[in-house]
Amino acid sequence: MHDSVPAYGLWSLVIINSAVFIIFAFSFFKPQTKRDWRSFGAFSAFLVALFTEMYGFPLTIYLLSGWLQSRYPNVDWFSHDAGHLLEELFGWRANPHFGPFHILSFIFIGGGFVLISAGWKVLYEAQSRRALATTGIYGYVRHPQYVGFVLVMFGFLLQWPTLLTLAMFPILVFMYVRLARIEERETLAEFGPEYERYMREVPAFIPRLSTLASGPRQDAAGRH
Template identity: 75%
Template sequence: MSPETQAYGLWSLVIVNSAVFILFAYSFFKPRTGRDWRSFGAFSAFLVALFAEMYGFPLTIYFLSGWLQARYPGIDWFSHDAGHLLEMMFGWRVNPHFGPFHLLSFVLIGGGFWLIAGAWRVLYDAQQHRALATSGPYSYVRHPQYVGFILVMLGFLVQWPTLLTLAMFPVLVAMYVRLARAEEREAITEFGDAYRKYMAQVPGFVPSWNGLSGGSVGGPAKSDET
């Protein structure tokens, strides 16, 4: 392996990092239904594709190397740090791990996993009582676990963008939206007007300012207790 590529070809790190993050997400999400496994499997594929380029083979850098070298001379684009493309392109070239995009990625990834974990606890309790999940993260958005997955993927894209994961991201977001719509149809069938009222008060994926500022979103929680 040449010095220029010694930061890559580390397939053991690809396996270890993929396994750690997939198992970490599994411990929070705990898929049970076929729908759960499809959404979790797509998320896992995204992580494997990401780490394969981060530590295995820098496909994106190879494809863009000519343009990058011409546009940003003086950078060793096959060093590991250069894989933080946004940090390099916007001029943070000393230590990209402390750059603004890298720090933002930590916020997005951590917030996404926190949302997945918090939503699962609420959903599990609601399922045990055959009630609607409307408290905690569900009081801000109707599909917090899907929002959590999207935030984690967005965080990794900010930290280490690749052509493959950039292509996968909108496809996975569209898949999560479709899965959410299917879940809503099932919830309407099971809970009827209680869920329709919840839908009218709580947005699907993007929280409203009223909800974030402490406005009343608790109406549906009372309805599903009756």
């Protein structure tokens, strides 16, 4: 059975989906500094590249079509559902939108946006007092918003992996780590021993299991 609706070349959907998710992320992140705009711009570029392949032109499928067709001859690789590569490669033959990778992707994407939003709220309140952020998500990790961006991108990779976004992902992760280190040097220069203590108590990106179980220390202090 063939669907008469085209799977690709839907450039209006590329524009609409890119705009919706970029505006959605903007409402959570609210970039202010040049560094904020740089990190947000890189994230936006990732989304545009993703939706271009999802609805515009399937570059990854095109480049891998020979290998994919030889290994999986019964799959119409230029159908939209086949773009969910992980579901297809691991044999999920039902609707890919209900597949395990797709569902898991929503967990990562949703969790990432929650981290970005929670981080911004605490950071904004702290900056208005010209103080370190000392509550909430900053008691678990020092850079929750960067972690949030990485989780969102990883979620989209699970849902719709492409060669371009797979190449961009480690570069963007490296960029966020580098930006985090620059911020830490600046914060150390401003807050000194207070931030040094916080760095010893709270990990940069991955929370400790003991903290997840018992909750953060109430006197923890940190920054975006």
